[in-house]
Amino acid sequence: MYKSEQLANSIKQLIENGSLKANEKLPSLRDQVNRSGLSLMTVLNAYQELESQGLIYSVEKSGYFVAELFSPLSLSSTHNPTVSLNAKIEINSLVFNYLKSIQPSEIVPLGSAFPNHELLNPPKLIQIMGQLTRNKKNFEQNINLPPGNFELRKLIAQRYGMQGIPTQPDDIVITSGCLDALNLSLQALTKAGDYILLQETIFYGAWQIAERLGLKVVTIPEHPQEGFDIEAFEQAIQTYPIKVCWFMLNCHNPIGFTVSEKIKFQIAKLLHEHQIYLIEDDVYEELFYRGTKPLSMKYFDQQNLVLHCSSFSKTLGSTFRIGWVYAGKFSEHIQHLQLMSTISANTLMQNALVEFISNHHYEKHLRVLRRNLEKNKRIFFEYFKKNLPTGCEIHNYAGGYFLWLTLPSHISSMTLYEHLIQQNIGVAPSQLFNVQQAQKNHLRINCSFSWTIEIEMAVKQLIANISD
Amino acid sequence: MYKSEQLANSIKQLIENGSLKANEKLPSLRDQVNRSGLSLMTVLNAYQELESQGLIYSVEKSGYFVAELFSPLSLSSTHNPTVSLNAKIEINSLVFNYLKSIQPSEIVPLGSAFPNHELLNPPKLIQIMGQLTRNKKNFEQNINLPPGNFELRKLIAQRYGMQGIPTQPDDIVITSGCLDALNLSLQALTKAGDYILLQETIFYGAWQIAERLGLKVVTIPEHPQEGFDIEAFEQAIQTYPIKVCWFMLNCHNPIGFTVSEKIKFQIAKLLHEHQIYLIEDDVYEELFYRGTKPLSMKYFDQQNLVLHCSSFSKTLGSTFRIGWVYAGKFSEHIQHLQLMSTISANTLMQNALVEFISNHHYEKHLRVLRRNLEKNKRIFFEYFKKNLPTGCEIHNYAGGYFLWLTLPSHISSMTLYEHLIQQNIGVAPSQLFNVQQAQKNHLRINCSFSWTIEIEMAVKQLIANISD
Missing domain, CATH: 3.90.1150.10 (Aspartate Aminotransferase, domain 1)
Incomplete structure (x- = not known):
């Protein structure tokens, strides 16, 4: 055990001081045994340790290679998909x-x-808010305990249903904005030290939360034509023990692309094969201009692996700060987490949204x-x-x-x-x-x-x- | 090393199966050496291991004693202060x-x-809300990024000032209710595995958050006359490496007592001597009936060790969900944490509170x-x-x-x-x-x-x- 640690440390130094370059092949196990006089088991342990630290990766039938810590986005130049483990997060x-x-x-x-x-805060919604605030009784209601206002959850469930995603009100948990939904979802699915997979270019909130939760972050670069690089995705989940992905696939922030249904279907297939969870940040889902609203990954999800997060902040206004997560079987876990932080999203705002949406003003x-x-x-x-x-x-x-x-x-x-x-x-x-x-x-x-x-x-x- | 582990395990079994009773003195180190034939170092290692697990505690010049895992509240019967480390939290x-x-x-x-x-939601505040919601401009303001509405922070700082606690608006961070403030404060001050000290009988939120953050929880029982047991407190901080305390000292929930200024002064003195942080849950501070508002621990705090948390939910209504923490030098850290969860407490509600408080309606x-x-x-x-x-x-x-x-x-x-x-x-x-x-x-x-x-x-x- 000592010997394998020693070997791992010395290889680590070679990587860190640049003697071993990114994507350079390491000596094969057999070569390393001959070279070092160590046992096969010792060498294998050392390589596996380095792999678990994300410093090297293995390619089937080819051997071990040095991982690349920095991989440039190449949306418009030649495309070399590279999967990266990020040593330290500070954003x-x-x-x-x-x-x-x-x-x-x-x-x-x-x-x-x-x-x-x-362009937000439609007059009808402001009018509803005005009416609600005129009546003291609306302030005297009980707080909306998790999972939040039932009528609002019913309306949100209906909107999923209209896209062919069968949904019960109890699948939905109302949150204080979409970031709260994403944060609670990631907390529910991970513990410190777990591997998560992010798109390389992504809303900064994802990085911040991953940093806070002590997660190991692997990234895949964007695909120059498709937006999402399915090849890099497959490579990433074969290389690292990814537990959760966090992706934005519709009207991506900051780049703007919307990923095709064909690729979404492939993503879903791989998630199912590897039993990996996906937290889908879909806060721009209503802001696609061409044809119908793009499908979310939830549509392709047969096994409750996708936690779909969205909100009204980008369509109705940031004053409302009402978001939600399609949490499915994780609903109760997420509600527990809410009971130790915000307890409840604003009750009055939830009531106003119910009236606004149920009277068909939202569409x-x-x-x-x-x-x-x-x-x-x-x-x-x-x-x-x-x-x-x-x-x-x-x-x-x-x-x-x-x-x-x-x-x-x-x-x-x-x-x-x-x-x-x-x-x-x-x-x-x-x-x-x-x-x-x-x-x-x-x-x-x-x-x-x-x-x-x-x-x-x-x-x-x-x-x-x-x-x- | 092996021998000391073995000894520790066997003593642990005796404690767990009840052969060694709570507060029973363990054999002295010397006795144990003679009895077992083990070296002094082995015995010492075993005792220290058991102490670090909270199974035994040491008393200066007296030796080691079995810790009490369950200590009854004795508000009205004979009083035996006992400090407890809680093995597992599930509430x-x-x-x-x-x-x-x-x-x-x-x-x-x-x-x-x-x-x-x-009794809450005063008509004047409802009227202000009504006026604010009639004007679309009030919905079109930028979100109140952390630390929250400046005017509201200024008013809150003034209220501290009126109690002789010099406060700047930048000491205050506005949160989505008091629990959010408490949760953010504990996150800012601790990492998993840290020891925190709670009152034995306390608002359940404290337990939930400690559980989530993976903290080791030590408790001290209530004092039958004083509410707070300063002797047990001193014992606790001498026995365990406590990093943070979380206390409620005014109109305690659920029991109701308010701790005297004399004891608060003693608590502050011990906090300073041991450089321990205090998160003070003071959500009932305005609901004391006799004479002036009781002093918070912040009053006695010369070294910015106290993070004082409160809210308007218990005095104005739960619809508002606006709380705050007197965060002092931890302000920026707490704001960072907000940027990955709720981002902001409700902007409209903050505006309404500013108008209500600045026009002297709150008092x-x-x-x-x-x-x-x-x-x-x-x-x-x-x-x-x-x-x-x-x-x-x-x-x-x-x-x-x-x-x-x-x-x-x-x-x-x-x-x-x-x-x-x-x-x-x-x-x-x-x-x-x-x-x-x-x-x-x-x-x-x-x-x-x-x-x-x-x-x-x-x-x-x-x-x-x-x-x-």
């Missing part, structure tokens, strides 16, 4: 400082994650919202297309309200953000969405705003800064 | 099922933790609320005093809205609760507040309600069930 302070910096009202909110408020509102988001984003896109300097690329997809810009590789989007915030313009640099910091030259632009003089001036200034 | 399902059982509107809410809604409301709670509780107390069978005791203190009843020792309050819930009457059995289940014959009764026929009938039925 919390970065995100925190970023969010504080774009908060003041004088900052043009091109870096915001929330859609233009003016009407969503139609108008999608039309306006699409219209506003198109204006941004045309302007960028016309005015961005050569060497830039615009990733424009039919959904959501973000454009993802690839800048010339010599530009650091973090430096650009720091310059722009001095000029009262907020933009979201790629470093927020990619903890490995491999992507340094992308920007997420919030295009949900009307094309006012102020917005045009800010976009012009942004482009001037890129061109400098 | 979550019990609490969960209890809360669900008392939720239906047909259950008479004598078991509720919330005060009578009719007026609190005066009326205290008067009504005191009045209602007195009627309950008089009725119980007159009608409870002999062998019962009523613990009645000047604050809050709970009475704590001690029933004859042959009565299990859990069984009583189960009978009563069948008759649509909710009461809170002692088992909810004492994970060691040592206290089996107490009830917490919510006395915030007006003395209606329905309430009188329910109390009569409760007493009949006790007398049976």
